[in-house]
Every structure is written in C-alpha cells, then in structure tokens.
Amino acid sequence: MSATVPATEFTVLIPARLASTRLPDKPLADIGGLPMVVRVAQRAALSGARRVVVAADDDRIAEACRAHGVEAVLTAKDHATGSDRLAQACALLGLDGEDIVVNVQGDEPLIDPALIDACAALLDAREDCVMGTAAHAIEAEGDWRNPNVVKVVLDAAGRALYFTRAPVPCWRDAVPPLALPTPAPLRHVGIYAYRAGFLRRYPMLEPSPLERIESLEQLRVLWHGERIAVHVAAQAPGPGVDTAEDLERVRALLGAAPG
Numbered sequence: 001m002s003a004t005v006p007a008t009e010f011t012v013l014i015p016a017r018l019a020s021t022r023l024p025d026k027p028l029a030d031i032g033g034l035p036m037v038v039r040v041a042q043r044a045a046l047s048g049a050r051r052v053v054v055a056a057d058d059d060r061i062a063e064a065c066r067a068h069g070v071e072a073v074l075t076a077k078d079h080a081t082g083s084d085r086l087a088q089a090c091a092l093l094g095l096d097g098e099d100i101v102v103n104v105q106g107d108e109p110l111i112d113p114a115l116i117d118a119c120a121a122l123l124d125a126r127e128d129c130v131m132g133t134a135a136h137a138i139e140a141e142g143d144w145r146n147p148n149v150v151k152v153v154l155d156a157a158g159r160a161l162y163f164t165r166a167p168v169p170c171w172r173d174a175v176p177p178l179a180l181p182t183p184a185p186l187r188h189v190g191i192y193a194y195r196a197g198f199l200r201r202y203p204m205l206e207p208s209p210l211e212r213i214e215s216l217e218q219l220r221v222l223w224h225g226e227r228i229a230v231h232v233a234a235q236a237p238g239p240g241v242d243t244a245e246d247l248e249r250v251r252a253l254l255g256a257a258p259g
Contacts, residue, residue: 010100010120010193012049013089014040015082017106018058022243027061027106029247032254034068036241037061039109041070047113048120049102055089081217084203090196099196100124108191109250110238115191115231122231123193129159129229131221132193136233137184144180150188150216152230160228163188163216186230189237192218198226 016027016037023029027037034042037054044052054072056062057079065072073092079085086103095101102120104111115134123132135152143149147165155161162168171181194202208223210216221228241247 007048008100008117008121008124009050010048010102010124011093011095012044012047012052012102012104012116013086014044014052014054014104014106015085015089016054016056016061017082017085018061023241023247025060026241027056028064029241031109031247031251035061035064036109036247037106038065038068038070040104040106040111041065043109043111043113044104044116047102047116049116053089053093054106055085057085083199083217086194087200087203090200095196096200097195097197101194101196101199103192103194105190105240107241108237109241110253111191112237115189115233115237118231118233119191119193122229123195126227126229128157129227130195130198131218131226131228132231133160133218133228134189134191134231134233135186136189136236138180138187139184141180143187144185150190152186152188154186154230158230158232160218160222160230162222163214163218165214165216186232187236189233190240191237 020026029036031039041052054065054070055075056072057075057077062072062074073089075085075088100120100123102116119132119134138144144167150163151168152163153161153168169181205220205224208220211219241250
C-alpha cells in the first residue's frame, strides 16, 4: 500500500487597494450583498490553502473583511506594487523561507480554486524556481495583437523566458503575414505563487529597465536571473473586474445583483 502524498501547504494573500482610477473603492464593490474582496476570499478558501488573508491598505477594507469572517492585515498605503504589499504582509504574518504564498488578485471574484492549487503545487515541485504563475493558449488573433493582453514565452522546462505586451512569438513565414502562430501563443494569467523568502527580498531588488518599458513587474524577477515556473491551464479563467462594465458582467455571471 503506497503512502499518501501530503498536499502542498500554502497561504493565499489577496492584495486590496482602495484607490482605483477606473472603479473607485473597487474592493468594496457590492456583488450580491458582499464586497468583491470578500467574494474573492471565499473563492480562495475553496482551494487547498491553509490560510486566506487579505492584505488591505485601508481600514474600511479590513473592517469589511472581518465583518464577513475573512482574515485581514493592514499594510502601508504607499506601496509601489502589489508585490511590495505582499512582502509586508509576509513579514506581518511571519511567513519566510520556503513557505509558499499564492497571490490572488482582489478583483478576481470568479477565480478557479483549482488554478490556485495548481500554481502552489507547481512551485512546490520546482526547486529551481522562486515563483510560479499560469497561462493559457490564445485562440483569437485580436487578443494576440492586443497590448493589454500579456503574453509569455516558455523554455523547454516550462519556465518563463519573457513576458511582453507585444504579439510574440512572431511567425516570420506566416501566410497571411502576422497570422496567429502555431502552436498557439500563451496569454499570461495574473496569479502568482512565491517562496516567501524571495517575496520578502523582492522590494530590495533594483527595478529592471524592461519592467519600466513593459509595465510588467514580473520582468524584474527574470532580469535578476531568477526563474518562474508556468502552469499552462486548459482554459481561460473567468473575467476580472477593472471597470464598471466588468462589474456588471460579473454580477450577471454570478446572478448576483447589488444587495
């Protein structure tokens, strides 16, 4: 009789910032009577995480979480990136070393718990990597060309070579020119697993020129010679919420009008 392999132990951290230029007070947006960040935490709790914590930048977010039984820590308002916020949360929670942390964005109320588990398990299995993330195949040429759709290219071991807003890889001999490549390019999904020790070091790393050009902070990791493992999902995740239109779309998908 074979021994049972223990599940990956990990903590989910959800960064939540009150200021948003396109959707004010976004973490507190009502979805069926619950703040959006609470919806995200409830979805994350369906994963195998041992703990789900919201890293808030405002007392209003922390109070809304606690009112619905969601753990929250209060972080500084002036963090430059979500990763900086998570680094402070790790310190507040005593997470360090090889502890695995999964960053679930606070505007993803349709996040698939299985995707969270997959990213954590991937990083746990890849001692050569300090981070894990996810991607899925791009099926529409318009998405491939869209600079708002971040692409990732991988090496033979499933590690990220580069993240970009450009349409890559570029098929030199395509007919017609610039047609969607085969095999399909990969769209990056903004979920990250970290080793906590690296996450706490991240804010001390010098920003990369490529990071500034592309406005993609994960490029800082590659710039400094660290590796990121990539889980290729079978399908795209549910839509996130950036705008009021996105919010209405998610409410409709969940059948959850404002409470």
